[in-house]
């Protein structure tokens with residue numbers, strides 16, 4: 065459980081944490097010298113039982129608001145500090161806005177330096193605070209007067225924080241491990257240590273993790289949670305991880321990086337999000353507005369692309385696309401804050417929706433439906449909505465990854481949603497049952513129509529069929545879908561073509577007429593040595609290409625087989641020749657026969673006889689052992705009238 069301070073410079077945040085915990089968060093020499101906080105400070109308050117309250121102390125200086133934003137992301141309880149002498153000041157308001165934009169749900173307000181104020185003044189500042197917090201998540205929370213100098217109210221505040229922490233309970237450790245790095249250092253004899261808040265999941269000693277976005281792999285050598293050596297760190301813990309691995313060094317990891325379960329690593333620089341512009345902003349924002357994005361402990365330059373309307377008015381919300389200067393590691397529904405480029409004010413913030421948003425076609429109705437589905441808090445409901453939003457096809461792996469869902473939770477979600485899932489390599493492509501039905505019915509209907517319109521075409525090109533199908537599946541998934549029980553047996557893949565199983569090729573009337581003139585030339589005495597394409601063309605005074613096309617087509621329909629280039633035999637003749645070969649084999653020693661023996665029966669010349677046998681070899685009907693061949697009896701009906 066982590067308490068994070070917030071409030072204007074010099075209002076007594078660090079002093080208060082020291083009074084509450086006995087720890088001075090200002091570690092840096094410069095901090096001591098200047099009496100201001102520059103970087104995040106950390107302190108721990110071990111309670112009687114196994115429970116430790118962690119504190120993150122942030123700087124109040126207006127130049128360090130980015131550091132405050134990094135510290136505030138991942139805290140459970142806000143401790144907003146307002147000095148009784150000074151009252152509500154600019155960074156009181158800005159920090160308050162940031163806490164609210166980050167959806168920090170719990171908090172208490174400390175009215176510090178109470179020793180310096182009269183009861184009237186205290187009442188006055190209370191009223192200022194009530195006004196400032198109205199409508200925020202800290203609206204109505206208790207305001208406790210304290211003095212770090214005299215000790216007034218410190219014990220009461222400490223007790224209230226402990227009660228708050230106990231009431232909010234453990235954060236659910238469900239989900240995959242993510243830690244937002246806020247410090248990196250080396251300890252002699254130990255090595256590289258990173259610290260940060262665990263945003264989700266658990267981490268164990270010996271776990272393999274990744275630094276994202278860099279992608280560096282590391283092993284957790286040891287870990288501390290709330291300053292104690294432990295075997296496991298959980299969501300809501302402040303952890304220090306001792307990391308080891310190739311390329312792992314103090315300079316290779318930075319504040320803003322995430323340490324993640326390797327499954328989650330998918331850096332992104334283009335995110336669709338819901339943005340709220342603070343009501344106090346002086347101007348609306350327009351297209352391509354430049355800003356600083358704060359997410360977790362990261363800060364990165366960003367451009368805002370409006371996805372609704374041409375400008376976003378102060379106080380309003382809109383879907384936007386955030387185009388980042390460099391990739392970050394994030395999860396769907398993570399909160400973010402936007403500040404202006406000169407880092408003077410906080411402008412707004414919101415939640416991430418689609419982490420891998422398209423750069424084109426981003427304002428369509430389809431995209432709007434998808435973003436609405438991403439926005440749903442409950443993962444199961446969100447998945448149901450996504451599967452019912454165009455394109456009606458989702459990679460479940462990407463969904464689980466972007467939501468940082470644990471394998472167990474995700475399996476439960478998939479079991480309850482029960483979509484149709486196609487496992488295609490790295491992807492788990494899912495459709496809901498209704499859209500799968502639509503896909504199956506549409507595909508069968510499309511093929512039926514195609515065959516009716518093109519009776520003499522073998523089938524539809526697979527890629528053409530895929531792109532015409534609704535929903536449109538990715539290529540690998542489409543190929544697998546054709547083998548699904550709902551389609552297998554009804555559609556047949558024929559090389560690059562797909563056809564209905566019931567479809568058989570038919571000659572068009574013109575081709576039929578041509579064929580009637582060609583067929584007699586291949587039959588009777590000529591059948592074992594039929595004319596080649598050129599000879600047929602000569603005989604009929606037709607162009608050679610026309611005859612070749614006709615013969616190729618006749619081969620597809622199963623009327624002829626192309627034994628050698630441009631040399632077609634009637635299918636019935638091929639069958640007859642195969643039976644002859646079988647007979648020759650039956651009469652030979654060991655069933656092995658020579659090409660000469662075969663040629664003698666057909667009387668068609670050595671070259672042609674060998675071409676026929678080589679054709680049989682290719683079909684697997686004969687087995688060639690040098691000069692001798694054997695028959696494979698199980699293929700004897702390959703050219704029979706049934707096929």
Ligand SMILES: Nc1nc2c(ncn2[C@@H]2O[C@H](COP(=O)(O)OP(=O)(O)OP(=O)(O)O)[C@@H](O)[C@H]2O)c(=O)[nH]1
Nearest residue numbers: 073074075076077078079100101124177211212213
């Ligand atoms: N009289 C009085 N002085 C206080 C009290 N708390 C803090 N101070 C003084 O106020 C000054 C600022 O206190 P800090 O705790 O450093 O303030 P801070 O909010 O941490 O300041 P930044 O981190 O720089 O924003 C110091 O000189 C403190 O001694 C208090 O309760 N009473």
Ligand SMILES: [Mg+2]
Nearest residue numbers: 077078100101
């Ligand atoms: Mg301080």
